[in-house]
Amino acid sequence: MIDSKPRSSLGLFSRLSVMMFCIFFVWGAWYVTMGTFMFERGIENRLSAAYSVAPIAAILTPFFMGVFADRFLNAEKLQGVLLFLSGLAIIAAPQFATPESSHLFVALILVHTLCFMPTLGLSNTICLKHLSDGDRDYPIVRIFATLGWVVAGWVVSFVFKADATATQFYISGTVAFGVGLYSFFLPKTPPPAKGQPLQLGELYGAGTFPYFKKRSFAVFMIASLLAAAAMMPYWVLGSPFANSVGIERTAGFFTLGQIAELFILALVLPLFIKRFGIKWTMLIGVFCWALRYVMFSASAGAEGSMMWSLMVGAVLLHGFSYDFVFISGFLYVDRHVKEEVRAQAQGLLVVFTQGIGFLLSSQILVGWVYPKVMGPDGGGAAEWGRFWLVPAGYMMVVLVIFWFFFRDDREKAVIEEH
Numbered sequence: 001m002i003d004s005k006p007r008s009s010l011g012l013f014s015r016l017s018v019m020m021f022c023i024f025f026v027w028g029a030w031y032v033t034m035g036t037f038m039f040e041r042g043i044e045n046r047l048s049a050a051y052s053v054a055p056i057a058a059i060l061t062p063f064f065m066g067v068f069a070d071r072f073l074n075a076e077k078l079q080g081v082l083l084f085l086s087g088l089a090i091i092a093a094p095q096f097a098t099p100e101s102s103h104l105f106v107a108l109i110l111v112h113t114l115c116f117m118p119t120l121g122l123s124n125t126i127c128l129k130h131l132s133d134g135d136r137d138y139p140i141v142r143i144f145a146t147l148g149w150v151v152a153g154w155v156v157s158f159v160f161k162a163d164a165t166a167t168q169f170y171i172s173g174t175v176a177f178g179v180g181l182y183s184f185f186l187p188k189t190p191p192p193a194k195g196q197p198l199q200l201g202e203l204y205g206a207g208t209f210p211y212f213k214k215r216s217f218a219v220f221m222i223a224s225l226l227a228a229a230a231m232m233p234y235w236v237l238g239s240p241f242a243n244s245v246g247i248e249r250t251a252g253f254f255t256l257g258q259i260a261e262l263f264i265l266a267l268v269l270p271l272f273i274k275r276f277g278i279k280w281t282m283l284i285g286v287f288c289w290a291l292r293y294v295m296f297s298a299s300a301g302a303e304g305s306m307m308w309s310l311m312v313g314a315v316l317l318h319g320f321s322y323d324f325v326f327i328s329g330f331l332y333v334d335r336h337v338k339e340e341v342r343a344q345a346q347g348l349l350v351v352f353t354q355g356i357g358f359l360l361s362s363q364i365l366v367g368w369v370y371p372k373v374m375g376p377d378g379g380g381a382a383e384w385g386r387f388w389l390v391p392a393g394y395m396m397v398v399l400v401i402f403w404f405f406f407r408d409d410r411e412k413a414v415i416e417e418h
Contacts, residue, residue, distance in 0.1 A: 228357025
């Protein structure tokens with residue numbers, strides 16, 4: 001069947017792609033290697049707290065900001081202000097990365113994420129509002145977000161060799177200032193519900209609650225949360241674990257996952273969703289998370305080329321692991337809600353996955369399970385091997401739950417816009 005929808009213009013593609021590149025550069029410049037930085041500064045005991053602030057921010061801010069984007073302020077202007085504030089906080093944070101002032105370091109990372117996390121939903125709202133066919137065109141624009149994360153890792157690891165230094169935060173903040181200013185020149189995305197009376201419940205995303213009456217929507221959102229609850233060990237502990245097996249430039253090494261993601265976004269995901277639907281897309285994504293953790297476990301006791309093969313293979317699974325869960329989720333939610341509450345709905349997905357799910361993951365798997373398995377002395381290869389099997393087993397349980405309870409009612413997906 002011939003696609004009758006027109007292509008988005010090259011100019012629009014370019015402007016949105018630059019936005020996505022820079023926003024994810026801001027995140028990728030510090031998120032992977034903050035653990036290595038904290039070990040270097042002797043504040044590794046605050047690791048769980050530092051990686052819990054982004055999930056907390058994801059819980060607190062998207063509904064509120066979604067209401068502003070839906071009703072009061074253009075999404076691109078709100079995004080610009082938030083990015084500028086996030087840049088100020090991330091540049092100030094490393095000044096307090098000492099055992100005596102580590103609480104201030106964590107607090108500033110919290111301020112940064114409180115401002116930054118809403119931009120993930122806002123940027124999606126901007127893209128999906130202006131692209132002529134979100135299912136077809138958004139994954140292509142999203143490629144540049146992945147590319148931004150890759151380039152950030154290369155800049156930190158290979159240009160500045162800043163995996164363990166404060167420079168990574170300064171790079172992030174500088175780019176945040178730039179993309180914040182750039183946001184004011186993006187296509188105007190006015191609030192679709194402007195002028196309508198504000199209900200207090202909307203501050204908590206009440207506009208999205210009726211959609212939970214549909215079994216498919218409810219199961220999808222809950223399963224997304226459950227899957228996200230096992231994902232944080234990869235980002236929090238991946239860099240220290242790679243250091244333990246002899247890999248030094250971890251920011252650059254882990255960009256292999258984003259490089260693989262580029263091919264998945266461009267060549268696989270758009271066709272896969274249209275051909276097989278969201279259920280198979282999610283199942284494959286969750287399975288790849290479990291397989292990655294199994295490969296990490298095996299690599300902990302391996303040596304030489306076997307270790308490298310397992311580590312590289314596990315990281316290369318990122319394209320399927322991340323995109324088949326998160327990117328498909330943004331598209332699924334966009335198809336299932338009306339335009340008037342779309343920003344709230346995207347915020348809801350961020351709350352469920354990168355908010356509640358990641359917070360549970362940081363507190364339980366990183367903050368409780370990891371110290372229990374590794375022991376007071378930090379453990380070695382055997383302990384690392386046992387630890388990675390915990391999230392792997394949990395992910396398989398989530399996969400079984402999603403398989404039995406989710407029904408992909410694609411024929412009922414699109415809700416009228418008027």
